[in-house]
Amino acid sequence: MMATLTSREDDYSKWYNELVIKADLAENSGVKGCMVIKPYGFAIWEKMQKQLDQMFKDTGHENAYFPLFIPKSYLSKEADHVEGFAKECAVVTHYRLKNAPDGSGVIVDPDAKLEEELIVRPTSETIIWNTYKNWVKSHRDLPILINQWANVVRWEMRTRLFLRTSEFLWQEGHTAHATKEEAVEEAKKMQGVYADFVENFMGVPVIKGTKSPAERFAGAEDTYTIEAMMQDGKALQAGTSHFLGQNFAKAFDVKYQSKEGKQELVWATSWGVSTRLIGALIMTHSDDHGLVLPPNIAPIQIVIVPIHRTEEQLEEISNLANDLKKQLNQLGISVKFDDRTEYKPGWKFNEYELKGVPVRIAIGPKDLENKQVEIARRDTLEKHSHPIEGLVDHLKNLLNQIQENLYLKARNHRDSLITKVDSYEEFKTALKEKGGFISAHWDGSMEVEEKIKAETKATIRCIPLNAPEEEGICIYSGNPSKKRVLFAIAY
Amino acid sequence: MMATLTSREDDYSKWYNELVIKADLAENSGVKGCMVIKPYGFAIWEKMQKQLDQMFKDTGHENAYFPLFIPKSYLSKEADHVEGFAKECAVVTHYRLKNAPDGSGVIVDPDAKLEEELIVRPTSETIIWNTYKNWVKSHRDLPILINQWANVVRWEMRTRLFLRTSEFLWQEGHTAHATKEEAVEEAKKMQGVYADFVENFMGVPVIKGTKSPAERFAGAEDTYTIEAMMQDGKALQAGTSHFLGQNFAKAFDVKYQSKEGKQELVWATSWGVSTRLIGALIMTHSDDHGLVLPPNIAPIQIVIVPIHRTEEQLEEISNLANDLKKQLNQLGISVKFDDRTEYKPGWKFNEYELKGVPVRIAIGPKDLENKQVEIARRDTLEKHSHPIEGLVDHLKNLLNQIQENLYLKARNHRDSLITKVDSYEEFKTALKEKGGFISAHWDGSMEVEEKIKAETKATIRCIPLNAPEEEGICIYSGNPSKKRVLFAIAY
Incomplete structure (x- = not known):
């Protein structure tokens, strides 16, 4: 069994460092x-x-x-x-080294x-x-x-x-x-x-x-x-x-x-x-199981793992997998068929989960019998079976779905992390309790920007292009302001 | 008219330097x-x-x-x-600069x-x-x-x-x-x-x-x-x-x-x-007119230059050129249609010759009338006309021909520059009069290699993989040798 990752909740920074290595x-x-x-x-x-x-x-x-x-x-x-x-x-x-005299x-x-x-x-x-x-x-x-x-x-x-x-x-x-x-x-x-x-x-x-x-x-x-x-x-x-x-x-x-x-x-x-x-x-x-890659950027978009007890089973699965791989490749989809025998299926499942491969397909003897495969999505960790008939189209659509789902999930999370505040007290509370983007009025002075940074570590990330004109008062100086800007603590 | 290149015969080194710049x-x-x-x-x-x-x-x-x-x-x-x-x-x-005190x-x-x-x-x-x-x-x-x-x-x-x-x-x-x-x-x-x-x-x-x-x-x-x-x-x-x-x-x-x-x-x-x-x-x-690029490595494989007096002519030529370009692009052939009006056709001909574009197509009003185009090969500088019918196939084949011709030409030239010698006198003469690869027996000693280099600037470029075993005598030392090696003066 593979060593597990530190969870994001326990230590986000440690989780990140471990994940990059593992x-x-x-x-x-x-x-x-x-x-x-x-x-x-x-x-x-x-x-x-x-x-x-x-x-x-x-x-x-x-x-x-x-x-x-x-x-x-x-x-x-x-x-x-x-x-x-x-x-x-x-x-x-300098442009040269030489041997030390000693x-x-x-x-x-x-x-x-x-x-x-x-x-x-x-x-x-x-x-x-x-x-x-x-x-x-x-x-x-x-x-x-x-x-x-x-x-x-x-x-x-x-x-x-x-x-x-x-x-x-x-x-x-x-x-x-x-x-x-x-x-x-x-x-x-x-x-x-x-x-x-x-x-x-x-x-x-x-x-x-x-x-x-x-x-x-x-x-x-x-x-x-x-x-x-x-x-x-x-x-x-x-x-x-x-x-x-x-x-x-x-x-x-x-x-x-x-x-x-x-x-x-x-x-x-x-x-x-x-x-x-x-x-x-x-x-x-990414999540506590490992990397999660959007299909558009994943080096391997689909991995196929055979589950077999006998040589004959492996051969039959290989025929199916290689045929599937060929069809998917023709659509520009990158597929890996991992038929290494020195690793067990469970080990491979963990490995590709850790590496964020968007779709994992498992094929066992039962699947062959039922003319189907088992499909696991990396984004939701959900599994489902699909008949071999129509499988290529299904997978193509699934990759698109995963791409869209990851974006929407991230956007919802991001949106939940935008807080509008109208006073410096609210600003500090929101920053401390929730982090994220804090949308606040700022008087445009570098002095205020520097003071807020010194006191809270938050910087102005940007003056959003689509921010509406809005009469307001700078949360720090009380001076008039016409637009909210986004503050945050940043990497 | 563009400044011409120094010729290779006059000064090969100067020709090279000028060509890279121009x-x-x-x-x-x-x-x-x-x-x-x-x-x-x-x-x-x-x-x-x-x-x-x-x-x-x-x-x-x-x-x-x-x-x-x-x-x-x-x-x-x-x-x-x-x-x-x-x-x-x-x-x-060091890892930092600072303002000078003064x-x-x-x-x-x-x-x-x-x-x-x-x-x-x-x-x-x-x-x-x-x-x-x-x-x-x-x-x-x-x-x-x-x-x-x-x-x-x-x-x-x-x-x-x-x-x-x-x-x-x-x-x-x-x-x-x-x-x-x-x-x-x-x-x-x-x-x-x-x-x-x-x-x-x-x-x-x-x-x-x-x-x-x-x-x-x-x-x-x-x-x-x-x-x-x-x-x-x-x-x-x-x-x-x-x-x-x-x-x-x-x-x-x-x-x-x-x-x-x-x-x-x-x-x-x-x-x-x-x-x-x-x-x-x-x-x-490359030659005295400029760069010559093999089609497989040329960023632009075919350039189309319109020759026109009126706007109407240009429009008609453009329709033909863009259609041709589209068909060639579908075969993976890169085409540039140069319809800039601030430069004359003659200027463009020189420019693409200098830049080594393998095939140049010129289309004028006469060509339109005769349903044909004029084709110039960069490798041979020859021109010929070809009907618009079957043009795409003709161009595809022509690019392959040019690729092959350039290789064969270079190989013939290279072969003509391999000289077999059996004495150090012959070696020096061949090197001086002709240069190229000198195929000679060498006794395998670093001493001889260094002496020949010091005296003639020629180095052993390689011991060819396909050289036959052959009893011989080192041209410098007279010691026995079993294989010829290739000497040359090198870049």
């Missing part, structure tokens, strides 16, 4: 703060990449690749940017010191805008719509697998436009692409909004965000898209000649999602 | 030795990745991801390995020095085997068949776009096996996968062989290689697969319990190809 998703490496993404975890990332990449291409973007290293002086060119990223970066200072191993060769230190990219705005400078001459060179899949490094002291690691994988879009309107439209469009992907593929409901000034990306004029709510009442920022104004164009002197022959500064956006999304995926759907 | 494949970045891979160049890499990734999965491999950083002490654990990689690596020594910008924070320096991975054997140590307990945990797509850094003083850059993209397979036989079989299998890919997708003929001890990977017992020949008579190593013996298992203490209950050291392989292959692709097929 479901074979990732583990800590020998390098502090850096993780190893194991094949099963990486297969989830590959499915996400494939879908997102197609969505980026469908919206006119191309992929390219820019250097891992950023000269220190580039980082410094945009004041807010360096302020935001200099404090947690990996710095390359034979004790290798040491850094002091003669191989770089003239200028290189920073391992924490994000690529500066190296990319230094490149765009040479690409943009005329209005005909715009827009530039480029995405990059890459690894980035932000030195973190306290790390957690997927959620916060010193190195992580992500994509970063970097676009250049002739007008402000076009750039703002692009930033909003990519927020929409992210929301579409996270909701419809990952089954994770999100709230679209903009960030308050204190929570904006370092160097952005506006940050569009999608915010998700985890089961424990803590929020998770699932993706951001930034309107960068002309900040990087100014810093790197990127101008174009307009149709009218004038030199104009270029407008910019950048946008990114990372392997952090896998953390959101886990924490949204 | 065809929009890549450019140098602001970071010494690191390149920017532009969208068109990256689209070629994506096609290569997609195909290779499928081939790896079809042979049972899974993808995973390991840290970018390697603690200095890990590198030192395998003696040959550290010898091979310590001299050209990027060393991270307000002049940011400086490295001396208080943020790492206890142990981190090396940006030049290759990942050490960090991976440090991980495998925890994954392998029993024979049931083997084999481990993992691949990683990643960036790596090897500090290079003299760099050339794609061919030699400080940072490059690659894939690295790392497998662990219970027996020597299995590991050797795996290393050979992946050499075969590489040869299949490079020959059948890139159209680049290769010779399969093993490396001489001096040319082996640092830490390998045997290196299986595929060697290609460029148009200028210089060889290019296109991919290597290493049998690593138990070297890394010893260095990281990776043992498994055998079926018989004994503790045994694990056997290893690693194998990789990189963005360097794009350099090989360019130098094998």
Whole structure:
């Protein structure tokens, strides 16, 4: 029997850490703060990449690749940017090791010191805008719509697998436009692409909004965000898209000649999602039995487990399973037939439950006799039998149902965790008793935002795009406010 | 009219550099030795990745991801390995910048020095085997068949776009096996996968062989290689697969319990190809007009250029072109219809010739009248007309023909550049007058290999797998030899 997981109720954080390890998703490496993404975890990332990449291409973007290293002086060119990223970066200072004179191993060769230190990219705005400078001459060179899949490094002291690691994988879009309107439209469009992907593929409901000034990306004029709510009442920022104004164009002197022959500064956006999304995926759907994966993102969508006593039975089940697998594959459904004999069916059931495979099919001699199979849904843990006739259609529909059910379940849970409050007392009580999103009036000042954060750890997650205009009073300062914003304690 | 390329005859090296820039494949970045891979160049890499990734999965491999950083002490654990990689690596020594006290910008924070320096991975054997140590307990945990797509850094003083850059993209397979036989079989299998890919997708003929001890990977017992020949008579190593013996298992203490209950050291392989292959692709097929891409690897396989005087003509051509595009897309053929009006047809012809699009279709009013189109092949530069009826089949076959023709042309050229010699005088003459592969007897000693390299710059590219046993005499030492090996000057 497999060791069971700590329950979410007992210790949500411990449950998460155990689950990531036991479901074979990732583990800590020998390098502090850096993780190893194991094949099963990486297969989830590959499915996400494939879908997102197609969505980026469908919206006119191309992929390219820019250097891992950023000269220190580039980082410094945009004041807010360096302020935001200099404090947690990996710095390359030398380019060679040599044998220690005492034979004790290798040491850094002091003669191989770089003239200028290189920073391992924490994000690529500066190296990319230094490149765009040479690409943009005329209005005909715009827009530039480029995405990059890459690894980035932000030195973190306290790390957690997927959620916060010193190195992580992500994509970063970097676009250049002739007008402000076009750039703002692009930033909003990519927020929409992210929301579409996270909701419809990952089954994770999100709230679209903009960030308050204190929570904006370092160097952005506006940050569009999608915010998700985890089961424990803590929020998770699932993706951001930034309107960068002309900040990087100014810093790197990127101008174009307009149709009218004038030199104009270029407008910019950048946008990114990372392997952090896998953390959101886990924490949204999974339960005390293990991982729960929405079919659209599951590396294995259906697993078939044979239950047999004799070789003949196994052969008959194999014929049926392989035929079923073939038919399902033709519909683009991924199926694993686990006919390993060194593991018992019960062990396999636990294993695939732990790994979140959406549908499990068991076939035993009785099933063969009755021309049916037994089907178990991972989302509800319910079982039912279905005749072999019409099985493929049934399974196809079932996967769609599971996808929808997981999304609705998560959305209901999220909605139950939004509390409207009208005073700071109510705010603190709701935050303490329930967590979740607290919808409250705020006067728009950074001072109030900082005080609330210091006193409660809650931050403004976003100013929701669809929030109605509403006359109100800031819960902290009593100053007038026209819109509610969402506060939460966040990952 | 577009600026023309330097011809290959005038200056092959200059031709290459110009072509990479003018065809929009890549450019140098602001970071010494690191390149920017532009969208068109990256689209070629994506096609290569997609195909290779499928081939790896079809042979049972899974993808995973390991840290970018390697603690200095890990590198030192395998003696040959550290010898091979310590001299050209990027060393991270600090994890924070801070504002300079004099307000002049940011400086490295001396208080943020790492206890142990981190090396940006030049290759990942050490960090991976440090991980495998925890994954392998029993024979049931083997084999481990993992691949990683990643960036790596090897500090290079003299760099050339794609061919030699400080940072490059690659894939690295790392497998662990219970027996020597299995590991050797795996290393050979992946050499075969590489040869299949490079020959059948890139159209680049290769010779399969093993490396001489001096040319082996640092830490390998045997290196299986595929060697290609460029148009200028210089060889290019296109991919290597290493049998690593138990070297890394010893260095990281990776043992498994055998079926018989004994503790045994694990056997290893690693194998990789990189963005360097794009350099090989360019130098094998391209000509003085620009890039020539084999259809299997071309981001755009067919381009359609309208030739019109009136709006009505353009509309009629567009209808035909879009219909054609749709039919070809259904066959998986990528088509671009370039109906931009700001560029003239002649300009477009040059542009797509420069960018190596395999097939160009021109449609003018006369063609419409005659119900035909004009087709130009990039490989032969020949033009012909074809009726619209049966055009899709014709184009499909034409792409296959071009793919085959490019391979055969390259193979003929390569074969014409293999010279058998039986004395050191002949060797030097052939090398000087013709370059290419020189097939010669060698006594197997590292001393001779080094002397020939020092005197002629030629190295042993490989000991061909299919070379017949043949009694002979080493061209340098006069000692007996049983097999010819291939020498060449290499990229």
